[in-house]
Amino acid sequence: MPELPEVETVVRGLDRAMTGKIIERVELRRENLRFPFPDRFSANLEGQTVANLSRRAKYILARLSSGNVLVVHLGMSGRFLIDAGGAANFHHELAHKPAHDHVVIDLEDGTRITYNDPRRFGYMLLVADAELDSHPRFKSLGVEPLGNHLNETYLNAAFRGRATNLKAVLMDQRIIAGLGNIYVCEALHLSGLSPIRKAGSIATKRGGPGKRIAPLVASIRDVLTRAIEAGGSSLRDFGHTDGSLGYFQHNFNVYDREDGSCVKPACQGTIRRIVQNGRSTFYCAACQK
DNA sequence: AACACCCCCTGTCGGC
DNA sequence: TGCCGACAGGGGGTGT
Numbered sequence: 652m653p654e655l656p657e658v659e660t661v662v663r664g665l666d667r668a669m670t671g672k673i674i675e676r677v678e679l680r681r682e683n684l685r686f687p688f689p690d691r692f693s694a695n696l697e698g699q700t701v702a703n704l705s706r707r708a709k710y711i712l713a714r715l716s717s718g719n720v721l722v723v724h725l726g727m728s729g730r731f732l733i734d735a736g737g738a739a740n741f742h743h744e745l746a747h748k749p750a751h752d753h754v755v756i757d758l759e760d761g762t763r764i765t766y767n768d769p770r771r772f773g774y775m776l777l778v779a780d781a782e783l784d785s786h787p788r789f790k791s792l793g794v795e796p797l798g799n800h801l802n803e804t805y806l807n808a809a810f811r812g813r814a815t816n817l818k819a820v821l822m823d824q825r826i827i828a829g830l831g832n833i834y835v836c837e838a839l840h841l842s843g844l845s846p847i848r849k850a851g852s853i854a855t856k857r858g859g860p861g862k863r864i865a866p867l868v869a870s871i872r873d874v875l876t877r878a879i880e881a882g883g884s885s886l887r888d889f890g891h892t893d894g895s896l897g898y899f900q901h902n903f904n905v906y907d908r909e910d911g912s913c914v915k916p917a918c919q920g921t922i923r924r925i926v927q928n929g930r931s932t933f934y935c936a937a938c939q940k
Numbered sequence: 941a942a943c944a945c946c947c948c949c950t951g952t953c954g955g956c
Numbered sequence: 957t958g959c960c961g962a963c964a965g966g967g968g969g970t971g972t
Contacts, residue, residue, distance in 0.1 A: 653966085685949090709966075709967095726949095728950080728951090728964085746951095748951095770950050770951080771949055771950080772948070834965090887952080887965080888951095889965070928944070929944085929946085930964095
């Protein structure tokens with residue numbers, strides 16, 4: 652489901668509901684999601700105060716008074732639903748199958764937070780705050796695309812000498828962490844770059860960064876920023892923690908628009924769908940070179 | 941190291 | 957109508 656803008660939207664919803672509150676009870680309705688829950692997972696959450704919510708790449712981080720961090724990855728179909736009333740009162744617009752409610756978190760103030768995940772590609776970890784950066788899931792993560800570490804110099808160096816296509820390199824979380832299939836397709840279209848072009852072909856070997864790098868960096872930042880402002884993109888699964896929907900999907904230029912007309916001014920192209928590394932890529936061959 | 945491929949799981953949709 | 961394959965916003969693991 653979720654790429655960076657969707658995860659950021661979920662984090663903001665969880666922050667409003669959880670920060671400063673005490674976790675009273677955690678019910679696991681199965682023993683695993685993608686991975687088994689850690690030993691004593693519920694016991695290590697219960698009684699803790701939530702210090703703050705944040706995001707790293709596509710991970711949700713909830714820092715606890717114990718010094719541990721609850722780490723959640725939503726996979727493809729993970730959702731959180733928050734009910735301030737405590738009783739089941741889901742009135743959101745997406746189908747909700749209680750059979751896939753795998754974790755129920757009750758806060759001391761009566762708020763109930765339910766984690767629902769039909770495909771169970773999501774998972775939850777509990778990691779000591781001091782060990783987070785060296786944790787196997789985090790130590791190899793690349794830069795945050797909206798942070799200062801993503802810049803032309805960094806990307807030029809990361810692309811230098813690489814024969815891999817731009818689509819795959821931008822999807823690689825070890826280089827930039829947080830992009831996924833939608834926003835890579837959109838950023839490449841915005842910057843006029845072909846997804847099948849070799850990454851190394853827009854990098855310089857020495858001196859300043861290649862001239863096509865700056866538009867790419869700007870496009871990545873632009874599309875992510877606008878998507879966060881729109882509350883993310885709602886396709887099949889993604890909803891906000893209050894059940895409402897994001898609306899950035901209405902702003903897609905290429906994603907899921909096969910056979911549609913290119914929206915770039917003066918471009919007469921048609922959006923094509925191809926498969927790269929087993930994932931769909933949408934692009935306009937007329938204006939993306 | 942870098943890259944390609946298969947896998948995990950459930951649901952949905954389109955074609956026949 | 958039903959069945960069946962393709963595909964879905966994730967990425968881990970393994971082979972070359």
